Amino acid sequence: MPITGGCRCGTIRYDIALDALPLVYACHCRDCQTWSGSAFALHAMLPEAILSLDPGAHRFRLDDVEQMPSEHLGCARCMTRIANRNSAVPGMIILRAGTLDRSNEVVPAIHIWTSSAQPWVTLPDKSPAFEKTPTPAEFQVALAK
Template structure:
């Protein structure tokens, strides 16, 4: 079981998985704004593997492509925990920094690197994409043997 939670500890979650799920980093301007940082780290999980307890707010965001993105935040400290999107049913994007074992996260890919801050360095052996990755290739990378 993998666990994590918000900054204040009021909202916690568990993942019904044995290992940290695959993580990627996104450097797009939306992720920079949402995270207040240079990029976001997102763990890809099945929604049925995620259980959340404590106060959670569901913030609905309408995407440019007209999909609904539901952002789940702690109801106390407003840490963004995860989001789901009608364009990706059954999948949640968990903020990897909220994992209790966030120090064990190793990103498998970086997307939107054309918007990457110039001081961010990415290891040479990690796949990068100027914008969104081609879906089939991205899934293969995330589900591959990289750790």
């Protein structure tokens, strides 16, 4: 049974070819705080081939304002950003975990950009945490734990 999700208004839906919820990480960088309007954003990095996104998804880029220019995918009607892709992780897509139908079941496995975390945020003692973006090898090791 695929994992499903979609935008706030229900116009754009997706399926992920997984049997269980993906591993999720929390990013505390200032960009994610601003994008989410919260203290951090929850993401899942997935092989793009396992995501089946409604072909009507709106695509846009903000090359002149992003440190790592990305193509963003979401809903033009309700402005929900569902995922993005960029050249730093070819073949992968970064899913906004809050768009999962079962988002209430996700718990971040890793915390990144903790150097920008809000001072009132308390990180779990046992979760791997990185002050900035971990290397791909560090990220994989932390996810495997």
